[in-house]
Amino acid sequence: MTKPFRFGVVAPLRTDPPTWRDRVHRIADSGYSTLLVPDFPQMQPAPGPMLATVAAVTDLRVGTWVYASPLRPAWLTAWEAHSLSLVTEGRFEMGIGTGRPGIEDELRDKGMPAVPPPHERLAQMREAVRALRELDGPDRHTPVAMAVYGPKARELAAELADTVTFALGDQPRGEVERLARDFRTVGEVELALAVPVVGDNVAPHMAPPDTDPAALRAADAMTVLPDDPAAAIEEIQRRREEIGFSYFVFGADVADRFAPVVAELAGH
Template sequence: MRPFRFGAVVREAESGKAWAEKARRLEGAGFDVLLVPDHLVGPRFAPIAALTAAACATDRLRVGTLVFANDFRHPAVLAKEAATLDLLSGGRLEAGIGTGWMAGDYAGAGMALETPGVRVERLQEAIAVLKGLWGDGPFQFEGRHYRIDGLDQWPKPLQRPHPPLVLGGGGPRVLRLAAEQADVVNIGMRVKRDGSGPDRKDGGLEAFLDKLRHVRAAAGDRYAHLELGTSVVQMGGARKAEESWSAVDSSSLDETPQVLLGTHHDIVDKLRYWRDEHDISYFVVHNERDLPIFGPVVEELATARG
């Protein structure tokens, strides 16, 4: 049984000092990972600079993305940036990557939002390039979307063979890719084909359990080595008027570990259930407003980590 791990998505701060203080507060509260998203629109810091600053302000806290949008960077560029960050942080990077999906990002930057199939295929090639460039010696790759001709980058990541690779999603193609290639799988909601937000038809307990079954089947012998996680999008004693990410109604998720309502003990019991019965051991608080509620949960479950 895997130990619990806890992460928090943090998007911005009013200054470098305030950002460093947020990172130190997370570390002091017992969180394991500070995560940033990767979007071109909205009040969000850029990942590489934000994660570097957070790593410099802390000693133990790991830093990562939920997740890099593959379409924003050539994987050779991301491989070098990530390896440098892993080295400078003392081996504390968790490299989350996804296809990119938010229509506003693409429209605002004048980029084409291609079909999910094309984006997943491109992501699959990008993962091969990342792992190859993080390895030893020159790397050669010839794909439909990327071509690498004997490139040997330095520095190499401090974590070997590479930083933990995190893939998240809710669609079957991404979940299959995650099961086959990732170290950490973050189970989420499927997004609409037009990039307008999460698919409201994808909520509910059975849909969540079906994703877990899909990951287990696709992973095969790798399953024992995978870490399974999910994002917590609602917390507290009662439903908040402000809904969860991208304005999706989270009421359909109440039976899943993505919504944690009730008392402190209710939340602790629910997390223990999902870890013990369904192997979900990594929980990410998606909204900063929920951190005061989740802090005592992290403190209580810390003894269950080892």
């Protein structure tokens, strides 16, 4: 079943708070559905206060893109997610994954007692969702977005997630189609695509700083879009038709430029 388009923006706080709030309001006024923040401890304020602020001053949905499961106990992730769902009156979406490349060094730098192997991180994700469902109870359902790649992670997402995104780099279109194929037959699962590169712009906290836009274009990677809005609209429609992606996530630096894309496609 084809899902309507919606669009999110990853908007870390990298300026003074008033400038960031001005950007948040522009994102809301441009028709984006969701404002998202990354989970980079000590590089910006914690996700909870930022997202609660956004929900208080706009009608946007808000979410984490994404919690790194090994950074905190599963019960703490679930408690914060449930709390945000409650104070935003159901506008919070919990994004969660096993951690970005290099998370092992970050955990050691922060004095974590042990670096859990990948299978334990998946278990942490499962436990966080279980604890969230328990806190939500029968009358609340906090949506869960999972960032996955390997077969065991995809299996977990098929079981538990409302939204699935793939942790992509330079994988070509055919490989991404293969990853998405099984999810197109899984009930109501929404397929999301994070696009950190638009033209030559690389979104901070969405891709490594040494990302090469030209190499991504040469590989026909799904992590890049043309910076011309008309060309982007055509390609986004193709990606939904051929692969099933209906939720697209961009970096904040291109949110204004892609406002015509959102105006043309959101909700259709």
